[in-house]
Amino acid sequence: MNHRVPSTALRTTLQASGLSEKYRFTLKRYIWGTSPHSDEAWHKAEAIFQSSQHTTDDPKVACLYVVIIGMGMSANDLQKRLETLPYWQADGRNHLLMVLSHGAENNNPLLNISTGRAILAQSSFDTRQFRPGFDIILPPLYALLAGPDLQDLPPQVPAKRKFLFSFQGESGMGLSLSHYHAQLMSVLRSIATSGQESVLLEFTCSEGDSNALPRQDSPTSAKPATEWAPCGDHTSRLDVLQRSTFALVIAPHATEGSPTASVALRVLEALEAGAVPVVLGSDARLLPFGEMVRWERAAILLPKARATELHFVLRSIADADVLSLRRQGHFIWDSYLGSIGVVVKAMLAAMRTRLCLPPPPVQEEPAEQIPHRSVKLSTDGVNPEGDASDLELGPQENEPPFPSECYRRNYTIALVEAELLWNVPPGPFLLFPFSPRDPILPSEAQFLGSGAGFRPIAGGSGGTGKEFQEALGGNVPREQFTVVMLTFERDEVLLDSVRRLAGLPYLNRVVIIWNSPRPPPEDLAWPDIGVPVTVGTDNLHCPFGPHFPSSICVIRALFVNLVLLFVAGESFF
Incomplete structure (x- = not known):
């Protein structure tokens, strides 16, 4: 039977020597079991661990040793093999035992096995065996062998x-x-x-x-x-x-x-x-x-x-x-x-969450950019008819566009928002540079110790509408935004729309999504509006994928429609 290990002992069960910043979260796997019922799950689990970025072949740098157990082993054989693991250390610390159950039955091959301080991951537990907050409950993996059929959902x-x-x-x-x-x-x-x-x-x-x-x-x-x-x-x-x-x-x-x-x-x-x-x-x-x-x-x-x-x-x-x-x-x-793949990913994410380690950062995948040339705006006829150029849009920045500070809450998320990460999309598997759920300081914090980077209205003294109109600051330090424009063979409308953005306060860059089977004409001259204009291609069904370049956390979506104007605008991440 297992030794009773309280959930608070997890950090001592996983020795701190294997959890340094140098090694991050790495694991070494062992796979046992030859049951014909578990062969397919056995091979799928092996392939998933093999492709995992957390897996290492060097047991000396691993902080966790994962043992995948099939259903074809006797209790005596299983006990002996556990005790002869090179890093078992008599009590199984730093080990995770994952059982590949193959039916709706409550199979429990570890019921009469001394697993010590090893963490158990399986579908069924005996009342005396289960340790809440320590062992991990998995779904029955046999039901996941075929994988999900998304067409039949x-x-x-x-x-x-x-x-x-x-x-x-x-x-x-x-x-x-x-x-x-x-x-x-x-x-x-x-x-x-x-x-x-x-x-x-x-x-x-x-x-x-x-x-x-x-x-x-x-x-x-x-x-x-x-x-x-x-x-x-x-x-x-x-x-x-x-x-x-x-x-x-x-x-x-x-x-x-x-x-x-x-x-x-x-x-x-x-x-x-x-x-x-x-x-x-x-x-x-x-x-x-x-x-x-x-x-x-x-x-x-x-x-x-x-x-x-x-x-x-x-x-x-x-x-x-x-x-x-x-x-x-x-x-x-x-x-x-x-599927077995997402179960394994979730199991490893659960271990990482317990140790308060952040997930790996999302991989950047820049979209294919279309070469284009820009020309200076002429002083005559810049704005199309009906443009509200006489309106005061706000003050201008005196410095070039700058990127937003990213990955500021790497460890904060793992420490204080772990439960939130698991229960809202996209889940706890990747770390993103920004999040729409990042907390914002209250206005009084700018004057009580948290004012770095803020530009309060009139230096904090307030004022009338004129002072508000001339203010550069907001509720986040040094805020700017990116404009993303989706277009489809509307060249003149698109160019007019880009011209309207000249001199727009807080504008960091413009991203043009050219959603057309034909490329832009080679003689198409893009207006130089003082900020970078990037032209790329993308799928119409996912125009705002994470692979489009943006160094700013606030994005304004603008759709170029037949009616010459922007149809919708909405801030999102």
């Missing part, structure tokens, strides 16, 4: 589907249900027969249709007598779930307090089908990656004692909330659960 709308909620399953191996679950079934049947709303409940699978769970006396099984076996195959279950607004998930009564693969499987399939999971009797921390993921934003979590209110609670949820839960559920499934 259901649409997000409509919010309400044919069935209010659905459940299919039966007691594993035909064992009798506990009195508690028998009462629960009676309550659910009464909801189904009330006729107020269409629900689908099946507590008995057709013959040969259930995925039988292992026997209770199996040495690697943590299955209680009240476990629920899923009916049918993955495809048939998805067909029902895609017609269900909510998907009922009943946690095993005898193992409350420990994660099980069958619960994780039902939640996984519900998210894939766009059905909002309704989990009865399980804590959010017992779901996959529950330490990091805020499951309350993607699922309904209720104690079993409130099963009698289930019909009322689900009917009271507004369409907007249903779509919000469904959208967040899709993000969680797509980012952390949808």
Whole structure:
């Protein structure tokens, strides 16, 4: 059995000598197991670790040793191989044991193994074995071998589907249900027969249709007598779930307090089908990656004692909330659960998050730029008719354009916003130079110790509208912005639009997205407006990809339309 290691001991379990700034977050992998059921998952996991930027072949620089365990090893063989690992150090510190489960069964090959201070990553745990905040809960990987079929994913709308909620399953191996679950079934049947709303409940699978769970006396099984076996195959279950607004998930009564693969499987399939999971009797921390993921934003979590209110609670949820839960559920499934690749990435990101290390920076991929020439603006006829050139747009900068300060919150994000990173797109995998969620100082902070780089209005004395109009400062130090313009064979309109930007305060640069199958004419003369003008190509469906050059964090999107003017303008990241 495992030694009880509190979650606060993680930093001592992972020795600090392997976590220096020099080595960052690196790992050494070992892969065991020859079970025919786990071969495909075995090879996929090996390929993913091989391509990971965190993997090293030098164990001396690794801060984490990952052992991938298949399902074909005896307990004695597994124990011996763990103890003979070169860096096991008698208690498994700095090791992560990842188990490749191959079914909905609650297989637990490490149940009777002494793993010491090694971190366990698997789908099912015994109540005495699981260490909250230390071990990592994974989804059952066998369900992810085929990978997601994005073409078959259901649409997000409509919010309400044919069935209010659905459940299919039966007691594993035909064992009798506990009195508690028998009462629960009676309550659910009464909801189904009330006729107020269409629900689908099946507590008995057709013959040969259930995925039988292992026997209770199996040495690697943590299955209680009240476990629920899923009916049918993955495809048939998805067909029902895609017609269900909510998907009922009943946690095993005898193992409350420990994660099980069958619960994780039902939640996984519900998210894939766009059905909002309704989990009865399980804590959010017992779901996959529950330490990091805020499951309350993607699922309904209720104690079993409130099963009698289930019909009322689900009917009271507004369409907007249903779509919000469904959208967040899709993000969680797509980012952390949808394939073996994202599961491995999420597992490593969870380890990095625990150690308060920032993710690797996003790779810059500049777009292909189109050569072009610029000419000075003439003094006559510069502005097209109707231009508001007589308006005072604001003061001018006396210095050339400058880039925004980037990557200012590398370690701050890892320390204070780890939970936020995991629960909003794009997730915790990459570090970006800027974020729209970066905090902004309140106005009084400019005068109380945090004024570096700020240019307060009239030096802080305030004034009338004239002083405000002449002010260069704002709520961030030395702010400028980039203009991104999307165009399609509107040469004259585009040039007029660029001319309008001459002398615009705070303008850093202009990026032209030339979205046309033909390149710009060679004799096209771009106006020189005093700031860099970059012309590049891009896909119309993603005109603002991260691969367009921009050294400034504030972007103003301008679309050149047939009506000669800018149609929309919106700041975004």
